[in-house]
Ligand code: NAP
């Protein structure tokens with residue numbers, strides 16, 4: 001989609017934003033009880049945007065009490081499906097109406113390009129609210145096949161108060177992935193945005209109130225992981241947490257649950273996803289563009305980025321030459337410029353981490369054929385392409401989460417499959433082949449939540465997204481499956497007598 005504003009207009013919008021920097025609890029913006037704040041910076045300029053309320057355990061507790069109160073009152077959890085649907089449809093419309101302002105806010109807070117922000121917030125984010133809104137009055141519960149002396153109903157009920165703990169790479173989109181199905185299910189929600197990108201979730205809460213969501217149903221608690229995130233994880237009156245972030249922190253939430261109230265934990269975590277080019281792939285049919293997108297979209301700060309590119313020896317030379325040219329053609333720069341393809345890394349710390357991997361790749365013998373340097377001001381890294389990767393190298397095993405693509409030559413389908421499977425992760429894979437039998441065989445053999453064939457795709461609203469192995473738990477975002485994360489199952493057994 002083309003962006004309906006110019007760079008100058010985007011900067012003007014940015015300078016006029018009325019930024020919300022307080023927590024949103026029980027329908028009101030308020031500071032943290034102890035007055036704590038933290039800074040959120042613009043990663044493209046390294047300048048402070050605003051100081052944001054840093055919620056502690058008392059603030060989390062206040063939000064849980066509000067969420068529980070309204071859940072028990074039933075003014076959201078028990079209203080008619082049509083009533084919930086109407087509010088969420090209104091919210092979808094309000095997001096569309098405010099999409100430019102939200103996209104600019106997202107861009108300055110995260111460093112994501114205005115093009116990506118607008119594509120996500122102008123279309124995908126409101127579509128999520130609309131899709132789940134429309135699902136509410138179209139899902140049916142079940143009647144079990146009993147004999148005539150009983151009627152057994154299997155009904156779904158909202159799980160209660162849920163905590164949604166979010167990453168920084170798709171701030172508002174990840175909010176929508178989780179908030180929309182949780183609200184559709186009838187839950188009360190606490191959102192803990194990533195500390196790097198708290199601003200759009202706060203504005204979303206305000207729009208939800210305008211749409212008619214009762215106070216206390218949606219609370220947004222900005223803060224750090226160790227304080228705010230941990231307080232959510234350990235709170236004894238939160239029924240479930242849905243988390244997206246690193247595998248390490250996902251593990252902490254299992255511990256928090258074990259040490260508090262055994263809340264249900266849904267995890268979407270890291271990856272080291274392969275893109276596999278078999279020897280019969282059509283290299284001229286968009287393959288290079290897909291391979292580049294798979295590695296460099298969002299500056300590679302994408303959990304399903306296909307950084308490990310396993311290319312058959314028959315095609316590897318041509319592939320490498322063409323991907324190098326494409327990598328060089330990406331335009332780095334001002335994220336508010338619609339011409340920009342790649343913005344900065346989200347923080348200086350993350351930039352240093354990615355640059356560290358690039359150094360490690362060189363030290364372990366991979367060959368850097370383009371990019372990999374930093375640029376200032378801002379936390380920029382030029383898209384890097386490595387060749388000659390071997391499966392044991394650090395950059396072939398660990399998640400980098402930056403614009404680094406590694407080409408690993410493979411000899412035939414079996415070797416490709418063996419190397420692709422040789423990872424502790426299982427989020428995503430892409431396979432290129434013109435042979436339908438090979439495509440289906442590979443898709444079934446790859447242990448991951450999403451396999452895309454002849455193009456890089458994460459699926460869409462309608463298809464569940466999540467990981468195998470250390471990339472995720474059984475829960476899924478998106479699709480009708482996402483609502484199941486926020487519901488529990490009740491059996492109602494009615495003995496019947498013949499009158
Ligand atoms: P992260 O450090 O794991 O943070 C995720 C969230 O957890 C943030 O809100 C964070 O707060 C919070 N957190 C951090 N430490 C915590 C602690 N000790 N206790 C409780 N909460 C804590 O991950 P990230 O750096 O934001 O995001 C990058 C990672 O997310 C990558 O590994 C990527 O693969 C993964 N990811 C996965 C998916 C998916 O769907 N599978 C999607 C996107 C990203 P702070 O912001 O304060 O650290």
Ligand code: MG
Nearest residue numbers: 040041109196
């Ligand atoms: Mg920021």
